[in-house]
Each structure stands twice: as structure tokens, then as C-alpha cells.
Amino acid sequence: MVVDHTGRCLGLARSGGGNPISSGPDQAAAALAGSAGAALSAAGISPAAVEVVLLAVAGAGSPTHRGALTQRLAGLTDRPVFASDLLATFCSGTHRPDGYALIGGTGAAAIRVERGRQSAVADGLGWLLGDEGSGFSIGHRVARAALADLDGRGPATTLTGALRARLSVPAELAAREAAEAITRSLYAALPVRLADLAALAFDAAGDPVADGIVADAAQDLATTLRAVTSSDVAGPVVVGGGVLSNSVALREAALAAYAGQGPAPEAVVVRDGTVGTAVLALRHAGATVDEQVFRTLTTSIAAEPEPAPPAEPR
Amino acid sequence: MVVDHTGRCLGLARSGGGNPISSGPDQAAAALAGSAGAALSAAGISPAAVEVVLLAVAGAGSPTHRGALTQRLAGLTDRPVFASDLLATFCSGTHRPDGYALIGGTGAAAIRVERGRQSAVADGLGWLLGDEGSGFSIGHRVARAALADLDGRGPATTLTGALRARLSVPAELAAREAAEAITRSLYAALPVRLADLAALAFDAAGDPVADGIVADAAQDLATTLRAVTSSDVAGPVVVGGGVLSNSVALREAALAAYAGQGPAPEAVVVRDGTVGTAVLALRHAGATVDEQVFRTLTTSIAAEPEPAPPAEPR
Numbered sequence: 001m002v003v004d005h006t007g008r009c010l011g012l013a014r015s016g017g018g019n020p021i022s023s024g025p026d027q028a029a030a031a032l033a034g035s036a037g038a039a040l041s042a043a044g045i046s047p048a049a050v051e052v053v054l055l056a057v058a059g060a061g062s063p064t065h066r067g068a069l070t071q072r073l074a075g076l077t078d079r080p081v082f083a084s085d086l087l088a089t090f091c092s093g094t095h096r097p098d099g100y101a102l103i104g105g106t107g108a109a110a111i112r113v114e115r116g117r118q119s120a121v122a123d124g125l126g127w128l129l130g131d132e133g134s135g136f137s138i139g140h141r142v143a144r145a146a147l148a149d150l151d152g153r154g155p156a157t158t159l160t161g162a163l164r165a166r167l168s169v170p171a172e173l174a175a176r177e178a179a180e181a182i183t184r185s186l187y188a189a190l191p192v193r194l195a196d197l198a199a200l201a202f203d204a205a206g207d208p209v210a211d212g213i214v215a216d217a218a219q220d221l222a223t224t225l226r227a228v229t230s231s232d233v234a235g236p237v238v239v240g241g242g243v244l245s246n247s248v249a250l251r252e253a254a255l256a257a258y259a260g261q262g263p264a265p266e267a268v269v270v271r272d273g274t275v276g277t278a279v280l281a282l283r284h285a286g287a288t289v290d291e292q293v294f295r296t297l298t299t300s301i302a303a304e305p306e307p308a309p310p311a312e313p314r
Numbered sequence: 315m316v317v318d319h320t321g322r323c324l325g326l327a328r329s330g331g332g333n334p335i336s337s338g339p340d341q342a343a344a345a346l347a348g349s350a351g352a353a354l355s356a357a358g359i360s361p362a363a364v365e366v367v368l369l370a371v372a373g374a375g376s377p378t379h380r381g382a383l384t385q386r387l388a389g390l391t392d393r394p395v396f397a398s399d400l401l402a403t404f405c406s407g408t409h410r411p412d413g414y415a416l417i418g419g420t421g422a423a424a425i426r427v428e429r430g431r432q433s434a435v436a437d438g439l440g441w442l443l444g445d446e447g448s449g450f451s452i453g454h455r456v457a458r459a460a461l462a463d464l465d466g467r468g469p470a471t472t473l474t475g476a477l478r479a480r481l482s483v484p485a486e487l488a489a490r491e492a493a494e495a496i497t498r499s500l501y502a503a504l505p506v507r508l509a510d511l512a513a514l515a516f517d518a519a520g521d522p523v524a525d526g527i528v529a530d531a532a533q534d535l536a537t538t539l540r541a542v543t544s545s546d547v548a549g550p551v552v553v554g555g556g557v558l559s560n561s562v563a564l565r566e567a568a569l570a571a572y573a574g575q576g577p578a579p580e581a582v583v584v585r586d587g588t589v590g591t592a593v594l595a596l597r598h599a600g601a602t603v604d605e606q607v608f609r610t611l612t613t614s615i616a617a618e619p620e621p622a623p624p625a626e627p628r
Contacts, residue, residue, distance in 0.1 A: 121490065122465045125497045128505055129457055132467070143443055151436050152541035153446070176435065183439045191442055191505075227466035 001304075002043040002050070003278045005287045007296030011043030012274075012304040019058045020065040022192075028057070029072030036076055053077040054281035056088035056273050083280045086111045087118045089240040091276030093268035095294035099235025100265075102225045102254070104244035106195040108134035110221075112228040113235070116283065122227035127192050133220030133254070135243040139197030141213045143186055149209075150179040157209035162200045202247050218253030225258050240270045275301055315618075316357040316364070317592045319601045321610030325357030326588075326618040333372045334379040336506075342371070343386030350390050367391040368595035370402035370587050397594045400425045401432045403554040405590030407582035409608035413549025414579075416539045416568070418558035420509040422448035424535075426542040427549070430597065436541035441506050447534030447568070449557040453511030455527045457500055463523075464493040471523035476514045516561050532567030539572050554584045589615055 001012040015035040017023040023031065032055060040047060053076060059065045060082040073080055090101035090113050097116045103109050108131045109124030127136040146163040148154025152175070164171075167185045169178050186194065204210035221244070225237065237255070244251050255267055270276075278297050279289050287293065315326040329349040331337040337345065346369060354361060367390060373379045374396040387394055404415035404427050411430045417423050422445045423438030441450040460477040462468025466489070478485075481499045483492050500508065518524035535558070539551065551569070558565050569581055584590075592611050593603050601607065 122467055125461055125465075125493065126501065128454075128508075129461055129497050129500060130465075132462075140442075147439055147443055148446075151439075151444075153436055153537050179439065183443050186443060187440065194442075223467050224465075 001274065001278060001301060002039045002045055003282065003297065003300075005282065005285070005293075007278070007282070007289070007293035007300065009278070009297065009300040009304055010045065011039040011041070012301065013038030013042060018055075020069060021059040025065060025068035025072065029069050032057075032069070033073055033076055047076055050077070052081060052281050052285045053079075054081040054083055054277060054284055056083045056085045056277040056280060058085045060084055081281070081284050083277070084111070084118050085273050086121065086124070087113065088273030088276035088280060089270060090118075090238045091279040092240065092270040092273050093238030093276070094236050095279065095289045095291060096235055098233050099238065100225060100228060100233075101238040101240060102221060102244065103241040104134055104217075104221055104239075104250070104254070105241030106135045106192060106243075107131040108137070108221060108224060108241070110225040110228045112230060112233055114233055119233075120228040120230070123224045127195075132224060133217040135195035135198040135241075136192060137220070138201050138213055138217050138243070139194040141216070142197045142200050142210075143182070143194055145209050145213065147179050147182060150175040150182075155209055158204050158207040159200055159210055162204060163197070166197070166200065198243055202249065205249065214247075214250055215253060218250055219257050221250075221254040222257035225254075236266045236268050238268045238270055240272060245269055245271050315588065315592060315615060316353045316359055317596065317611065317614075319596065319599070319607075321592070321596070321603070321607035321614065323592070323611065323614040323618055324359065325353040325355070326615065327352030327356060332369075334376075334383060335373045339379060339382035339386065343383050346371075346383070347387055347390055361390055364391070366395060366595050366599045367393075368395040368397055368591060368598055370397040370399045370591040370594060372399045374398055395595075395598050397591070398425075398432050399587050400435065400438070401427065402587030402590035402594060403584060404432075404552045405593040406554065406584040406587050407552030407590070408550050409593065409603045409605060410549055412547050413552065414539060414542060414547075415552040415554065416535060416558065417555040418448055418531075418535055418553075418564070418568070419555030420449045420506060420557075421445040422451070422535060422538060422555070424539040424542045426544060426547055428547055433547075434542040434544070437538045441509075446538060447531040449509035449512040449555075450506060451534070452515050452527055452531050452557070453508040455530070456511045456514050456524075457496070457508055459523050459527065461493050461496060464489040464496075469523055472518050472521040473514055473524055476518060477511070480511070480514065512557055516563065519563060528561075528564055529567060532564055533571050535564075535568040536571035539568075550580045550582050552582045552584055554586060559583055559585050 002010040004010060013035045016031040018028045018032045020028040066082050070080055086101055086103055086109055089103050099113050101111050107124060110122050111118045112120040123130045123132060131137055142159050145154060145157055146160040149157050149160045164178060167182055169181050173181060201210045201213045239251055259265060275297050282289050316324045318324060327349045330345040332342045332346045334342040380396050384394055400415055400417055400423055403417050413427050415425050421438060424436045425432050426434040437444045437446060445451055456473050459468055459471055460474040463471050463474045477496060478492060481496055483495050487495060515524045515527045553565055573579060589611050596603050
């Protein structure tokens with residue numbers, strides 16, 4: 001999006017996946033350049049008139065990825081500024097300088113923010129080695145619970161029928177054959193796509209196995225948030241990411257587990273890091289983002305028509 | 315290996331991975347043909363003189379894999395017989411017709427055997443969706459436990475130091491940097507290679523986190539074995555696979571969890587499915603494998619010099 005110093009959004013556009021890790025630097029740079037170009041067109045502004053180009057992308061910590069994106073974005077700017085997508089999520093929820101963000105989407109992570117900077121991070125280590133409590137972890141457990149049920153290794157659960165239906169497993173297949181058909185189907189896709197099955201756990205609320213999966217995820221997210229919590233740093237907990245922003249049950253359980261016997265934290269739910277990316281860009285341009293500018297950003301970005309979804313969602 | 319009707323081993327050879335799923339049918343067929351040719355040479359027998367060629371391979375249930383291997387093994391035989399590698403493991407431990415096998419290697423599975431045939435199977439669904447209690451599952455938890463420790467999300471464990479040493483993570487890296495270095499290193503390999511880290515859990519016996527990982531794996535293996543147990547079928551439990559045959563601690567814990575309050579099952583530990591493959595081939599050729607033939611097979615195969623390890627272990 002293109003914003004001015006007062007926080008007014010002048011143009012907003014969306015394209016495909018901009019994560020250089022999952023999409024590769026070429027495709028990510030093309031997506032980023034595509035949406036930036038469309039936003040500039042909508043704003044009626046030329047690239048030369050832009051003060052700061054800031055990108056809040058996953059993998060911004062890697063010099064290799066920064067270099068690859070910088071090279072490929074030369075048509076837009078020769079000095080892109082990179083920021084953490086986790087910090088952008090925090091800044092989508094508040095203009096205050098201190099606090100925490102808990103992100104639960106396909107992956108999961110938490111950060112501590114002090115004086116506007118990310119001072120600690122926990123998890124965010126990817127589907128194979130981390131992302132505890134993420135959409136991936138929930139979907140992964142949904143699949144395993146259904147297979148254990150079919151295999152006689154685990155309790156009966158309504159997740160089994162839901163997964164059979166989702167993957168169109170023929171009803172006449174007996175349990176073990178159905179387990180093998182589900183296995184073949186899921187191995188044919190990228191592992192990370194198991195995150196798409198997280199919705200089955202939320203839809204099955206009331207089923208003890210599904211509820212157990214969601215409760216475990218909430219505990220894991222609370223543990224990740226606790227790992228970055230410092231008694232010296234007070235401030236809101238900004239909660240973001242597709243799974244946490246969509247599932248009230250998971251969000252409330254995670255925040256309750258985090259609070260324990262103590263008072264509930266001040267929580268702010270955000271959908272993504274859009275507003276926060278603008279906050280970071282304005283600050284980089286020397287602007288002060290106070291309550292007024294933050295409110296202008298939030299309302300003017302929300303007033304933009306919903307950008308068309310990317311042609312190929314990732 | 316090449317065996318005669320009395321159970322005498324005439325030649326034995328080894329080559330690379332023969333699993334058409336993990337190695338692909340071309341490489342698997344080349345490996346199978348290579349070791350068969352070497353065993354025939356050692357035995358001084360021509361392919362034309364061979365009555366039955368039986369292959370006990372993972373993935374034997376898939377007509378696609380059977381077809382691909384059959385086509386590629388035409389120089390050896392035009393009618394290969396395919397058998398389950400799990401059944402071959404069972405038959406490595408006993409000539410009796412009924413019983414169970416529990417296999418814990420990189421993967422994990424259990425079968426029930428009735429009248430010499432595999433009548434039920436549980437798990438064996440691969441590292442992403444099953445293999446509960448396997449070497450992969452143990453190694454996977456070792457990595458996650460060490461990362462959680464470094465991240466402040468989990469308890470301190472000696473596995474962390476062991477993993478840092480194993481992956482040569484520089485001692486000067488602080489906890490979070492070490493976690494990210496470990497993450498990069500492990501994502502650079504195939505996920506299934508996490509199975510190589512299972513040994514760290516056994517080496518760390520006495521560490522509560524490591525012991526918990528091994529205890530959970532034992533429970534999972536017992537659950538898998540229970541899933542195929544029928545009160546109508548008595549017989550030994552043949553225990554095989556690299557992890558279960560090497561780790562006395564895991565094996566004893568799994569069998570104890572399986573027995574529960576009941577009497578300990580009659581367990582037979584085997585290293586692999588070599589003897590059982592010969593048993594199945596002889597039966598297919600119409601021979602009766604009684605106690606005498608089984609003993610001849612076991613002792614003559616054990617007396618063969620250890621075959622050279624494959625050039626490229628898989």
C-alpha cells in the first residue's frame with residue numbers, strides 16, 4: 001500500500017505469495033513488484049516520488065534473501081528497507097512502542113517489542129521443527145488422529161468422517177483401506193498443506209479429540225508467548241495470523257492459558273501486518289506515528305475496497 | 315540370498331536401497347538385481363536354475379511398484395513373487411504360522427499373522443502421517459526438544475548439547491542463534507533423516523526429557539501392536555527393525571507397555587527380514603519350513619561373512 005505522512009492510504013493492491021523462502025526469490029520479487037506497481041497506479045504516484053519503500057517479509061533476517069529481493073526490485077527502488085513480518089503484525093495492532101505479538105497462521109511465533117524494535121522471538125522455526133500450535137500443527141494432528149482412529153490405534157472421532165469427506169474417500173472402503181487412501185492423498189501434496197485441515201478441528205468443536213487438539217495448540221501458543229515475556233516490558237498482546245484471527249476458541253484458550261491465574265492480558269486482534277507495515281514505513285521516513293496517525297492508517301486502509309485475491313494463493 | 319530346499323544358504327550379497335518408494339523403481343530394481351546377481355555368483359548358480367525368485371519389499375502392495383520392478387528384473391526372472399517386508403520380518407523370527415511382528419526402524423508398524431499370512435496391519439503410514447514410536451518419531455522429538463530448550467519454550471535437556479555437538483554448532487552462538495543454525499542445518503536434509511537423531515535419545519538415558527521421548531515411543535509402539543492383537547491368535551511377537559533390535563531399553567519398555575498387567579509375551583528379536591525372505595521363498599516353492607529347516611536357514615545365513623555395506627546407504 002501507498003501511504004502519506006498523515007497516515008492516509010492512497011492505494012492498496014494484492015498479489016501472490018511474497019515469502020522468498022516458500023515462493024523462491026524470483027516469484028516473491030515478482031509478486032512484491034506487482035502489488036507495489038498496482039498500488040502506485042491506484043494512488044497515481046510514480047516510483048520516483050516515493051520516499052521509503054519498506055517490505056515486511058518473512059525471511060527478512062537472511063542477507064541472502066534481502067540481496068536477492070533487492071536485486072530484483074531495482075525497477076521500484078534501489079534501497080528497499082526490510083522489516084520483520086512479525087514486527088509488522090505487532091504494529092498493526094498498536095502505535096505503542098512496547099508489547100508482544102503472538103502470531104498463529106500456517107506457522108506460529110511470538111515476539112517481544114521494546115521501543116519499537118523486536119527484542120526477542122520464540123518459535124517460528126517452520127512446520128518440521130517448530131510452529132507449535134500453528135495451523136500446520138493443528139491440521140497435522142487432525143490427519144494423524146483420523147488415521148489412528150481408522151487404524152484402531154486411537155479413539156473414535158468425528159474428524160475421521162470429516163477427513164474422508166474432505167478427501168472424497170469412497171464410503172465403501174474399509175477402515176485400513178481408507179487410511180491408506182488418505183495417506184496417499186496427503187503425501188501427494190506438500191507437507192505444509194496439512195495446515196488446510198486445521199479448519200476441520202474447529203468445525204468439529206464438541207468432539208473430544210478435536211477439542212483436545214485445539215486445547216493443546218492453545219497451550220503451545222501460550223508457552224511460546226511466555227518464552228518472550230519479560231516482567232520489565234508491559235504492553236498489549238497483538239494477536240494475528242490467519243488461524244488465531246479467525247478462531248475465537250483458539251484465541252481465547254491461548255490467552256487464558258497465557259494469563260494462568262493472573263489478570264487477562266490486554267489483547268488486540270489483527271488480521272495481518274498491513275497496517276503495521278505502513279507504520280514501520282512512516283517511522284522509517286521520520287514521521288511520528290501517534291494515536292491520530294495510527295487511527296487514520298487503520299481507518300483509511302480498512303476503507304479501501306477488498307483487494308482481489310491473488311491468482312494463485314499460496 | 316540363494317537357498318536350497320534344506321534351508322542351506324548358498325550365497326548372500328547386499329547392495330543399496332531396494333525400496334521402490336524411497337529409492338524409485340529404477341534404482342531399487344538395479345539394487346535388487348545387483349545383489350541377486352552377486353548372490354548367484356557366490357553360489358555358483360545360473361538364474362535359469364532358480365525355482366522361485368521372491369522379493370520382500372516395502373511397497374509390495376502397490377501394483378504400480380510391482381509392475382515397475384517386474385519389468386526391470388526381466389534379466390533375472392520373468393515371474394518374481396512379491397511379499398510384504400513386514401511378513402518377512404515375522405518369518406525371520408519363527409517358522410510357526412501364527413503370531414505378531416512389531417517393527418521399529420526408521421518407520422514403525424505391526425502385523426498379525428495367521429496361517430502364514432499377514433491378516434492385519436497397523437501404522438506403517440510414513441514419517442509425516444504415522445510411524446508412531448519409530449526412529450523418525452524419536453529423532454524428530456529430539457530435535458524439537460532441543461529447539462524448545464534453546465528457545466525457552468521447553469525444559470533444559472542434555473539433548474541440546476548433544477545436538478549442538480552433532481551438528482557442529484559453534485559454541486559462541488547464543489541460544490536463539492543456535493536454534494536458528496540447527497533449524498537451517500536440519501531443513502537442508504530430507505525430513506526422514508531426522509531418524510538419525512534417535513540415537514541421541516538413547517545415549518542421553520537418565521535425562522528426563524530423553525527418557526520421556528523413549529517412554530512415549532514405547533507406549534506408541536505398544537498401541538500399534540495392540541491394534542492388531544486378536545484374542546483368537548496366539549503366537550510369538552517377533553520384534554525387528556533397526557531401532558527396536560538395537561535399543562534394549564525401547565524394546566523392553568514397549569513389550570512391558572504391551573503386556574500391561576498381563577503376562578509378558580513370548581518375544582523373538584530379529585535384526586531384519588533376511589531369514590524370513592528365505593522362509594517365504596521356500597514355502598512358495600512348496601517346501602515345508604519346519605523347525606529343522608528353519609534352524610538350518612538361521613545358522614547358515616548367520617555363518618555367511620557379513621556382506622559389504624552398500625556403496626550408498628539409504
